[in-house]
């Protein structure tokens with residue numbers, strides 16, 4: 001062995017301790033230190049860690065077959081998971097295509113949309129509009145839809161440069177409009193963009209119904225969602241909901257789309273769908289889109305691990321567990337408790353400028369001035385510092401500082417959907433302590 005500390009790299013070198021084990025909402029490192037997983041990893045571990053019933057079902061599948069290539073066999077886990085998934089979807093979304101992650105799901109959704117347009121005699125439709133800021137993945141196709149400059153910049157010349165419209169960050173707006181009017185204003189920006197691109201060229205609009213990593217749980221005014229659906233219908237533009245983060249119960253409904261009664265044309269899911277028990281994702285579309293593509297020679301797309309029985313057995317076990325424990329309902333209930341707790345932080349910490357979210361996808365954002373919503377100085381490095389102070393105290397949260405589009409440092413609090421009210425109080429006690437420590441080290445005022 002060499003003396004190198006690690007041969008492995010991710011985005012950067014990794015100074016974290018070794019993970020030993022997980023149990024429910026907790027993770028333990030090799031030194032026995034306990035952490036509350038307040039972000040479910042990266043909004044993944046929706047049913048908590050090491051659920052014994054799920055593990056037993058995965059093990060049972062392992063003992064039968066870990067892999068069977070989909071061109072050689074159908075498998076019960078993949079068929080059963082597809083059927084279960086369709087049963088949880090709004091009417092009309094009844095065809096499922098499996099993938100292994102979120103970027104793959106987004107790419108697959110766009111490619112299905114494109115092939116559908118070809119079957120409709122519309123080869124000129126290729127532009128995919130997305131929002132800024134947004135996160136849709138980091139493979140080239142998904143990255144081009146992602147509105148987040150630090151990830152795009154190194155690859156900018158290699159991206160097609162698909163059009164973007166502003167995400168509805170109404171909490172930053174200082175106009176005199178009502179929330180309803182603001183929602184409509186942002187929807188009209190999409191309409192303007194479609195007209196500018198030439199509606200006959202626009203294939204699809206992709207959006208996160210509740211923003212994730214790039215915007216920090218951004219929820220649009222209610223009026224936005226229905227109007228966007230209408231605009232897409234007006235021009236024959238397919239509406240793709242990226243529910244990679246919001247799907248599988250995270251926001252208190254199985255799909256976030258249900259909050260507004262929207263049926264997208266294609267839904268992309270991952271993260272909580274496999275809930276960390278397997279790399280798994282899916283797109284779901286209606287047979288209206290899928291059948292013409294299959295009739296025209298098939299979907300020219302697919303990944304080796306798509307629909308593998310082990311991942312699908314895990315996914316099925318996860319969905320069954322969610323149903324048996326009523327976790328979607330628990331996410332709705334606990335989301336209200338968590339949101340009230342986060343809002344109460346604003347009484348003491350004037351540098352918290354906004355608290356937002358839906359269900360158990362919540363966030364708070366730091367500002368230097370609530371009136372202008374100007375961000376904290378970059379030099380305070382708030383998005384890293386608070387995460388470190390919380391980590392040291394045994395709480396994991398997820399943060400970003402976005403450049404452009406939204407203001408500053410935001411923090412996602414998104415615990416597993418199994419969390420209880422006492423556990424939320426424990427988590428908040430640690431978070432409060434960490435914020436207090438941050439205020440002190442940054443020299444920020446607190447209110448008594």
Ligand code: PMP
Pocket residue numbers: 042101102103104106135136137138208212213242243244245270271
């Ligand atoms: N879409 C959304 C909304 C996401 O949050 C993510 C991951 N953060 C992705 C796509 C990409 O998923 P993955 O990292 O699994 O490729």
